[in-house]
Amino acid sequence: MTPETWQRVKVVVADATDLDGDERAQFVSRACADDTALRREVESVLAHAGERFERAADAMSKVAGAAEGNGLAGIRIGAYELVREIGRGGMGAVYLARRADQEYNKEVAIKLLKRGTDTDEVLRRFRAEREILARLEHPNIAQLLDGGTTQDGLPYFVMEYVAGARITDFCFASNLSIHQRIQLFLKVCAALQFAHQNLVVHRDIKPANILVTADGEPKLLDFGIAKLLDPSDEPVDITVAERQRLTPAYASPEQVRGQPITTVSDVYALGALLYELLAGVGPHRFSNVHPAPAELLRVIAHGEPARPSVAAADPQRRHRLRGDLDRILLKALRKEPAERYRGVGSFAEDLRRYLEGLPVRARPATFGYRAGKFLGRNKSGVAIAAVLVIGGIAGTVMMLMSARQAELQAKRAERHFKDVRQLANSFLFEFHDAIATLPGATAARQLVVSRALEYLDKLAREASGERALQLELAAAYLKIGDVQGKPYTPNLGDSAGAVRSYQKAAEIVAPLARTESSAARNTDARRLLSTAYISLAAVQARTNELDAALANNERALRIGEQLLTDGGAHADEWRRLLISCHTGMGDAIQAGNHQLRDLNRYRAAVEHYRRALPIAEQLIAANPHSVPDLVGLAKACARIAGMLPPLDVAGADPVHFREAMALHDRNLELLRAAMKHEPGNSQVRRNIAGALIAKAYARCVAATDLEQAAADCDRAIQIFDRLAAADSLNAEAQQDLSYGHYVKGWAHQLRGEQPRAAEHYHASLAILEPLIQRHPGNIETSYDLEQARRRLAETDAAGAPR
Amino acid sequence: MLPAMVANPQSDREFLEQTARWLAAENAELAEALPRVYDELRSLANGYLRRERPDHTLQPTALVHEAYLRLRTQRNVDWNNQAQFLGIAAKMMRRILVNHAEKRDAQKRGSGATHVNLDTALAVFDREAIPTLDVNRALMQLEALDARQAQIAELRFFGGLTVPQTAEVLGISPATVKREWTTARMWLEREITRNS
Numbered sequence: 001m002t003p004e005t006w007q008r009v010k011v012v013v014a015d016a017t018d019l020d021g022d023e024r025a026q027f028v029s030r031a032c033a034d035d036t037a038l039r040r041e042v043e044s045v046l047a048h049a050g051e052r053f054e055r056a057a058d059a060m061s062k063v064a065g066a067a068e069g070n071g072l073a074g075i076r077i078g079a080y081e082l083v084r085e086i087g088r089g090g091m092g093a094v095y096l097a098r099r100a101d102q103e104y105n106k107e108v109a110i111k112l113l114k115r116g117t118d119t120d121e122v123l124r125r126f127r128a129e130r131e132i133l134a135r136l137e138h139p140n141i142a143q144l145l146d147g148g149t150t151q152d153g154l155p156y157f158v159m160e161y162v163a164g165a166r167i168t169d170f171c172f173a174s175n176l177s178i179h180q181r182i183q184l185f186l187k188v189c190a191a192l193q194f195a196h197q198n199l200v201v202h203r204d205i206k207p208a209n210i211l212v213t214a215d216g217e218p219k220l221l222d223f224g225i226a227k228l229l230d231p232s233d234e235p236v237d238i239t240v241a242e243r244q245r246l247t248p249a250y251a252s253p254e255q256v257r258g259q260p261i262t263t264v265s266d267v268y269a270l271g272a273l274l275y276e277l278l279a280g281v282g283p284h285r286f287s288n289v290h291p292a293p294a295e296l297l298r299v300i301a302h303g304e305p306a307r308p309s310v311a312a313a314d315p316q317r318r319h320r321l322r323g324d325l326d327r328i329l330l331k332a333l334r335k336e337p338a339e340r341y342r343g344v345g346s347f348a349e350d351l352r353r354y355l356e357g358l359p360v361r362a363r364p365a366t367f368g369y370r371a372g373k374f375l376g377r378n379k380s381g382v383a384i385a386a387v388l389v390i391g392g393i394a395g396t397v398m399m400l401m402s403a404r405q406a407e408l409q410a411k412r413a414e415r416h417f418k419d420v421r422q423l424a425n426s427f428l429f430e431f432h433d434a435i436a437t438l439p440g441a442t443a444a445r446q447l448v449v450s451r452a453l454e455y456l457d458k459l460a461r462e463a464s465g466e467r468a469l470q471l472e473l474a475a476a477y478l479k480i481g482d483v484q485g486k487p488y489t490p491n492l493g494d495s496a497g498a499v500r501s502y503q504k505a506a507e508i509v510a511p512l513a514r515t516e517s518s519a520a521r522n523t524d525a526r527r528l529l530s531t532a533y534i535s536l537a538a539v540q541a542r543t544n545e546l547d548a549a550l551a552n553n554e555r556a557l558r559i560g561e562q563l564l565t566d567g568g569a570h571a572d573e574w575r576r577l578l579i580s581c582h583t584g585m586g587d588a589i590q591a592g593n594h595q596l597r598d599l600n601r602y603r604a605a606v607e608h609y610r611r612a613l614p615i616a617e618q619l620i621a622a623n624p625h626s627v628p629d630l631v632g633l634a635k636a637c638a639r640i641a642g643m644l645p646p647l648d649v650a651g652a653d654p655v656h657f658r659e660a661m662a663l664h665d666r667n668l669e670l671l672r673a674a675m676k677h678e679p680g681n682s683q684v685r686r687n688i689a690g691a692l693i694a695k696a697y698a699r700c701v702a703a704t705d706l707e708q709a710a711a712d713c714d715r716a717i718q719i720f721d722r723l724a725a726a727d728s729l730n731a732e733a734q735q736d737l738s739y740g741h742y743v744k745g746w747a748h749q750l751r752g753e754q755p756r757a758a759e760h761y762h763a764s765l766a767i768l769e770p771l772i773q774r775h776p777g778n779i780e781t782s783y784d785l786e787q788a789r790r791r792l793a794e795t796d797a798a799g800a801p802r
Numbered sequence: 803m804l805p806a807m808v809a810n811p812q813s814d815r816e817f818l819e820q821t822a823r824w825l826a827a828e829n830a831e832l833a834e835a836l837p838r839v840y841d842e843l844r845s846l847a848n849g850y851l852r853r854e855r856p857d858h859t860l861q862p863t864a865l866v867h868e869a870y871l872r873l874r875t876q877r878n879v880d881w882n883n884q885a886q887f888l889g890i891a892a893k894m895m896r897r898i899l900v901n902h903a904e905k906r907d908a909q910k911r912g913s914g915a916t917h918v919n920l921d922t923a924l925a926v927f928d929r930e931a932i933p934t935l936d937v938n939r940a941l942m943q944l945e946a947l948d949a950r951q952a953q954i955a956e957l958r959f960f961g962g963l964t965v966p967q968t969a970e971v972l973g974i975s976p977a978t979v980k981r982e983w984t985t986a987r988m989w990l991e992r993e994i995t996r997n998s
Contacts (some may be wrong), residue, residue, distance in 0.1 A: 006947040008984045017984055048995060050987030056932055057958040057983075083966050098966065 001041070009041045016046055030588060077110060077150055080158065096161060108145060109161040111222075112154060135198055140191035142221045162219045164211030171277050174722075175726050178320050181277045182351050184218060189270065189348035191220045196263045196344060203261055206247045206267035207276075240411045248291055253301040253335045256293075264337040267347050271332025271340075274633055279308040280678050283333055285625060305333055311628045313681060324354050327362040408600025470508055474528050477505035481535055488540045498539050506532040513559070523568065530559040530577055534584065541588050549588045557581035572622060575615050579632060582612035583639065591641075602643070608641045620670075627674045631684060634670035634691075637663045642694060657702050664695040682723060686736065689719035696743050706751045713744035735781060738767035742788050745795075754795045763791040892961025900938045933994060938994040944986065954979055955986040 012031045016024050026173050032039035080097040097110045134144050147157035171181050188210055209222045235311035252268035275497040276282045283305035308329050309321035328350050334340045341347040348358045453476050485498030512525040533556035586608035614632035623629050641663035671688045693716045696709035720737040745760030768785045945952040957963045969976040
């Protein structure tokens with residue numbers, strides 16, 4: 001039989017099944033006319049009802065349904081037919097349902113109580129929920145449409161079906177900015193505030209209960225354990241069952257302690273949610289998804305959450321969170337309800353003040369802070385304003401200083417001294433940080449920092465013996481060095497100035513850092529000193545003073561090793577320091593050693609990268625869930641692997657190749673673990689694709705497993721593609737994508753598939769050519785361009801039918 | 803939607819490879835997770851069978867469904883959509899049931915041994931005296947004639963999806979599903995009777 005014949009048979013059979021007896025026979029002979037072959041087929045098929053398949057399929061559905069829910073998919077409830085389960089909560093399952101009469105295709109969500117749990121208590125609460133929801137009509141709250149009891153006596157209610165993504169997934173998938181995230185969050189606040197005004201506490205705020213529709217509207221679902229705050233209702237106290245049901249990441253301290261739940265508990269949960277939206281991770285770490293009660297109590301009721309700016313993995317994001325958002329979030333997350341915002345309204349109000357650049361309530365109003373806010377609101381005049389403000393400060397300082405000289409009373413002098421010092425520090429840290437990310441702020445930053453430095457300098461001369469002041473001064477010099485020329489951050493491009501400032505910091509702090517000199521092992525001084533050396537090395541690597549860079553890295557390394565040996569609370573910090581030293585030294589040694597002209601240098605670099613590896617492993621052992629550390633170890637693996645495969649240069653070495661592959665795999669494994677913790681982290685996603693490409697490249701160099709190499713390229717290209725599409729201005733992403741195509745092309749070329757190779761080289765060139773127009777000076781782009789053209793020419797030559 | 807991707811899998815390995823290749827174009831992470839998903843399904847089914855629960859003949863399949871339900875809710879696998887998942891799950895079910903039927907037949911031929919526990923996995927079909935392997939073969943023929951219709955039959959018969967669910971998965975109306983399914987089962991019946 002041909003497909004065409006079957007289509008004809010099928011049509012006649014289908015229509016005929018609606019008819020019986022003579023009518024059916026007449027219909028068949030009419031429909032088949034004199035096509036006897038068709039008629040024979042139709043009659044043959046019609047002779048078999050196949051009822052047993054129907055019964056078997058139904059039995060299978062019931063089996064499937066029994067596993068999925070209460071075997072309810074497909075059954076009718078009121079005017080609706082359940083289509084499938086879409087969610088499951090403590091009390092029951094939620095189904096997507098459709099009007100069974102198919103009058104119109106309206107989709108709804110039906111929440112149905114789980115059989116076996118329909119105890120009186122739950123039934124009562126379920127009825128309460130129905131009443132609560134009926135009272136809440138708000139555009140950002142999923143509407144209750146209907147309710148009732150099934151034939152079996154199970155209560156249900158019909159709600160607006162919200163097709164949307166969890167708010168967390170939505171924010172990360174759409175790559176919303178911090179501003180946009182807060183704006184979206186404010187809508188959630190408005191809905192919740194409305195509920196509070198109606199005396200309803202949600203009690204179960206979590207991403208699964210806040211869906212965002214395709215047009216960006218958040219909808220609050222499932223006031224599942226909400227209770228009326230009505231005074232007539234019985235006292236609110238948490239039941240054991242309820243405590244088991246709470247979601248650890250968002251549960252408030254009073255909730256885990258079993259204390260009364262109020263609207264301020266929702267403030268806490270909202271705080272935890274916003275924390276996650278902004279920092280990318282929640283405020284607490286648990287050992288597993290369902291922590292034991294003791295752990296819940298320890299972490300939620302007693303553990304202090306890290307500042308969001310510390311918890312966030314992305315350095316840029318960290319920077320944006322530092323300051324106001326840190327304070328707002330930590331205020332919402334206070335252990336004691338009385339110390340939080342009074343209600344959702346004041347929480348939202350503070351966020352709005354933040355968005356508008358007004359001073360937020362969650363922060364004490366110091367002068368430097370308010371001045372920073374003022375500058376933030378008036379970006380155009382930043383530099384001028386800064387000069388004016390600084391002029392003002394300078395005047396004040398001078399006044400204070402002269403007053404000190406005039407006054408001989410020691411007490412008063414001391415107070416002034418403190419004032420000036422505080423002013424200078426506030427200036428240096430709060431004010432500077434507040435303006436640091438403003439476009440065009442670099443000049444103002446320099447002015448601010450250098451002026452503050454001047455005063456600190458003067459003070460330091462007056463009190464040369466004071467250790468704390470010396471440390472402050474060193475920190476100030478480090479800061480100005482950063483402004484002058486810290487690589488890969490906005491700076492003035494004044495490398496020589498940066499080196500001078502870092503050196504000065506080192507000079508000030510070096511005598512204090514001597515371990516034999518004083519108490520407390522000088523941890524803070526040694527930390528500053530090592531930072532100064534690393535900063536020096538970074539600038540020097542940039543300016544090609546590789547020997548100096550190496551020497552300074554080595555100094556930092558020695559301090560770090562000593563600190564680690566001394567023990568104490570900061571071991572992880574010193575480990576990170578050591579890793580960056582080893583990596584920095586490897587980089588400095590290898591810099592400029594292209595094509596491995598100098599094998600000794602190559603080996604020394606590999607040696608340093610290798611030494612970073614066990615330290616990074618120790619860090620992971622201590623912090624298995626730390627995304628920055630996972631990424632750090634992954635990077636260490638990638639660096640070594642990247643050095644290993646040059647079979648053509650270092651002599652064909654299968655041992656190296658195998659080791660490189662193992663390291664590539666470890667790299668991928670670590671990054672995937674990081675991805676699990678932070679699915680929205682696009683840098684990690686990028687690194688995964690990068691690792692796949694690096695692996696494919698190694699295979700191409702070794703000319704083995706080329707099919708796998710091409711497949712890995714495909715996956716990488718897919719990721720790069722999405723990243724590039726998400727941020728079309730990001731030249732880095734474009735470059736990645738073109739490189740993916742390039743390596744894929746090479747894999748095909750090596751397999752002798754010239755046309756496919758050419759296809760990918762063309763794809764690579766199509767990206768690189770406009771890119772080089774935009775950034776003509778970029779050496780990497782022009783190198784890639786040259787390579788792709790050369791390879792393309794090779795395929796053309798090989799593919800020519802000559 | 804879902805293509806009739808697995809035409810004639812000769813082995814589990816081939817089944818996985820074909821499925822993974824198709825998936826790779828759609829969702830790389832999912833493709834990567836597939837062998838693990840399949841293994842888990844199979845081991846859960848086998849694990850159940852070893853436990854022997856004669857009082858609950860339907861449970862093995864329920865267990866498989868439970869297994870994929872659990873997999874579906876696993877956050878680390880990013881199921882693109884419900885449809886994709888159910889389509890693959892139906893294919894997996896088909897594969898598992900066919901495997902069991904094959905092994906059982908081989909055992910029957912080989913030793914004439916008494917029915918082993920594997921039988922219970924096919925209890926649903928046995929009760930209706932449905933020859934699983936014949937259905938599988940007939941379904942392959944239907945795949946060649948009408949891929950979508952074969953898929954509807956697969957989702958209903960092996961996947962245990964209801965008519966509305968099948969409609970939902972394929973994005974077509976329930977009326978169409980009903981019509982296609984009715985003619986499909988008549989055709990299957992005819993083919994099986996004719997070849998037996």
